[in-house]
Amino acid sequence: MPLASALHARLSGEALYAGYDTKRVLNGVDIAVAEGKLTALLGPNGSGKSTLLKTLARTLTPSTGQVYLDGKDIHRRKTRDVAKQLGILPQGPVAPEGLSVRQLVAMGRFPHQGLWQKDAQQDARAVNEAMAYTHVTEFAERNVDALSGGQRQRCWIAMVLAQQTDLLLLDEPTTFLDLKVQVDLLELLSRLAHEKGRTLLLVLHDLNLAAAYADHLVMMRDGQIVTSGAPSEVFTAANLKRVFDLDAQVIQDPETGRPVCVPRKRHQALSFYSGT
Numbered sequence: 001m002p003l004a005s006a007l008h009a010r011l012s013g014e015a016l017y018a019g020y021d022t023k024r025v026l027n028g029v030d031i032a033v034a035e036g037k038l039t040a041l042l043g044p045n046g047s048g049k050s051t052l053l054k055t056l057a058r059t060l061t062p063s064t065g066q067v068y069l070d071g072k073d074i075h076r077r078k079t080r081d082v083a084k085q086l087g088i089l090p091q092g093p094v095a096p097e098g099l100s101v102r103q104l105v106a107m108g109r110f111p112h113q114g115l116w117q118k119d120a121q122q123d124a125r126a127v128n129e130a131m132a133y134t135h136v137t138e139f140a141e142r143n144v145d146a147l148s149g150g151q152r153q154r155c156w157i158a159m160v161l162a163q164q165t166d167l168l169l170l171d172e173p174t175t176f177l178d179l180k181v182q183v184d185l186l187e188l189l190s191r192l193a194h195e196k197g198r199t200l201l202l203v204l205h206d207l208n209l210a211a212a213y214a215d216h217l218v219m220m221r222d223g224q225i226v227t228s229g230a231p232s233e234v235f236t237a238a239n240l241k242r243v244f245d246l247d248a249q250v251i252q253d254p255e256t257g258r259p260v261c262v263p264r265k266r267h268q269a270l271s272f273y274s275g276t
């Protein structure tokens, strides 16, 4: 990624190396998240997707390299200022015990509330809007712990939406959701990008849903970006093999023209399961 284009993106990372204690995960990542678009980050388990998301959201400090938010080093920005612009849904979030759905979603408003500065009406409006968008209004007064995994996941997404940030980084937002709800959510998120100009970066595991809804795909393997671009350019059988070691045929959805992958069976997989 040339430096110039990275600096024009609202959120970008340059030459990022990051990891945990002695384990290095990101091995020199350059990324510019396209403004007003939905970008899907794809890669096999353990390839570093969550680590990259955390580094871009400044939850994790890179050992080398820089993350820029609106052209400024994100680590030099105040936490509250960053939280007003960038919302992150981490993987497997845990709610404090005993919280109602409305209380959880209202936590998304914290960055907008100062000690002396509260706009209760605006906060309530943002919370109600976010709950309506994600269809959790009917559970508003119920305890988060008493919901199903899919219902709870929608509440977390509502919390991030209530934050009303221009940038949204969501780590596996479709986890626990049934296929219909996954499709509804991706439609909602792509509307947020295309109608409201929000910038979204999502970690997704469902390759076909990613190819169907994303404007851009970023494919990672071993802590590096292998390829990125429009689904029609990068969602190819060769790239799926290179990134996922997946044998698949890529065909075209006759209605949308989007690429669709059809995995091919491999004989060694059978011997693995039969224990031979």
Ligand SMILES: Nc1ncnc2c1ncn2[C@@H]1O[C@H](COP(=O)(O)OP(=O)(O)OP(=O)(O)O)[C@@H](O)[C@H]1O
Pocket: 020, 023, 025, 043, 044, 045, 046, 047, 048, 049, 050, 051, 052
């Ligand atoms: N807190 C941590 N401490 C130590 N190692 C970690 C930690 N979190 C992740 N790792 C390791 O870093 C590597 C990359 O993990 P990461 O979660 O970024 O991958 P991922 O692509 O998001 O994977 P998945 O698709 O399975 O969620 C893995 O080898 C993982 O074991």
